[in-house]
Each structure stands twice: as structure tokens, then as C-alpha cells.
Amino acid sequence: MMVSVAGAGKTYGDHRALQHIYWQVKEGDWWGVVGPNGSGKSTLLQLIAGTESLSEGQISIDGRDIRSYSRKDLSRIIAVLQQDGLPAISYPVRDVVEMGRYPYQNWLGRESADGALVVDRVLEELGLTELADRPLDSLSGGQRQRVALAKVMAQEPRLLLLDEPTTFLDVHHQLQFMELLSRWRQHNAITIVAVLHDLNLATQFCDQLLGLRVGKPAVIGVPHTLMTEAHIEELFQVSSAIVKHPDNDLPQLLLRRKTE
CATH class of the missing domain: 3.40.50.300 (P-loop containing nucleotide triphosphate hydrolases)
Structure with missing residues (x-):
């Protein structure tokens, strides 16, 4: 486990x-x-x-x-990614991603393996190579969250x-973002x-x-077992309807408005 x-x-x-x-x-x-x-x-x-x-x-x-x-x-x-990702700081994207290599560095800030190759690969995989020299605070929220993911990917x-x-x-x-995670996992x-x-x-x-x-x-x-109207009611105290996704038949949630 x-x-x-x-x-x-x-x-x-x-x-x-x-x-x-x-x-x-x-x-x-x-x-x-x-x-x-x-x-x-x-x-x-x-x-x-x-x-x-x-x-x-x-x-x-x-x-x-x-x-x-x-x-x-x-x-x-273990790597952890919080909901707010990264603050809008002026550090270049590459420098931020390189921070993910900290666990492999000695007290002088050096690592035996070539961490630069890992960082280059991660930037390429997430389509961030062209943004590598841009400061983080010049990026959109979606781009910053991709950089946050790149940082934890570099942590391996x-x-x-x-x-x-x-x-x-x-x-x-x-x-x-979820599709990037799915590909990384695969x-x-x-x-x-x-x-x-x-x-x-x-x-x-x-x-x-x-x-x-x-x-x-x-x-x-x-998901097929958990996503039922009874379980949603138990967890969230709301009424719902469950429908099948047209592409894969996975359950999808529709909320019901309360009627007076």
C-alpha cells in the first residue's frame, strides 16, 4: 500500500x-x-x-x-499542490520549477543527478518551454497553475x-489541468x-x-457506486438527480432546487 x-x-x-x-x-x-x-x-x-x-x-x-x-x-x-497554487511573484518560471528539485539537493544546493534535464523535460511536457524566462506574475491564473504542476512534477x-x-x-x-494530471499518471x-x-x-x-x-x-x-441520489443526500444534504455522461456512461450530478 x-x-x-x-x-x-x-x-x-x-x-x-x-x-x-x-x-x-x-x-x-x-x-x-x-x-x-x-x-x-x-x-x-x-x-x-x-x-x-x-x-x-x-x-x-x-x-x-x-x-x-x-x-x-x-x-x-510526496508532493503537495494547494488550491491557490503559486503566488504571483516575479521569479522566472524556470526558477520556480527548479524549486521542485530541493529534496535532491545537498546543503550547498547541488544535486548529484542532472536536475536541469528533469526541469527541461517537465517544461516541455506541460508546454511551458516558451514561458520559461517569463516572470510568474506576468502569467494568467491558468498558466500559473500549470507552473505549479510543473514544480511538483520536477519533484518526481x-x-x-x-x-x-x-x-x-x-x-x-x-x-x-485534470487531463494533464491524467497523462502524467499514465x-x-x-x-x-x-x-x-x-x-x-x-x-x-x-x-x-x-x-x-x-x-x-x-x-x-x-464512482458508479458512490454517485447515487441517496449518497449525495447523505453527504451534502441536498436533493439531486444522477444522469449518465453521453461519452462514457459515468454518473454525473444534477442538483435539484428546493420547492416551497
């Missing part, structure tokens, strides 16, 4: 953000984590990333307790954690865990979905 979560919980003061989480992610899987605001989705990602400590339970990464890793060793396995992780990566993108760039067999608000995107791209509510697993399974 790439990720094994056994009885994980997280408490902040009197608030139990997560409790009784049992969950496993196989290497090469793409999981979507869904649920309403405040259900613990981002907290779960932070626990897996090692940026938050467990209050109870255990998390193992690649068969090893996450607490046994150094920060740098863990960053050679085996596990990619995404926290609502399409939140600030329009529908064109949302689809483009070519490199990486494992992806993504917190997503758009259930239709999650259904189209994820192998399996974990639905959280008030800090506990509410539903879990493949």
Missing part, C-alpha cells in the same frame, strides 16, 4: 476534525476525497503529507510509519496530494489523492472516491 490509514484522528482543542479513519490507497490509484466544507478533507491531506501530527491512530507511507521519515526523505516521496514524487487544485480555474482550464504510474469540490470532475477522473462528513468516512467506493 502506498498509504495506509488506521484509526487516524485529529483534534484541535475541543474540536475533533477527524476520527476513526480507516483507509488504504494502493500504488498507482487515483482517489478523490469529497464532502462538505468542514468535513475534514484538507486535514486528512495534511496528516498524510506529514505537515500535521496525528492525535490518534497511525498513518504509513509505502509500508513505513510516517513519523519515522525525515522531512526531506518524505518530500522525495510517487504520491501527489492535491487540495482543491481547480478552485480558481475556469471550466476550460479545470479540464485541461506515463509515470504515480499515486494521486485529490480533494475535489466538483463531483463531476471527480467522477470523470478518479478511480475511487472517499466521502467524508463531520470528520468521519460516510461513503467509499467507485
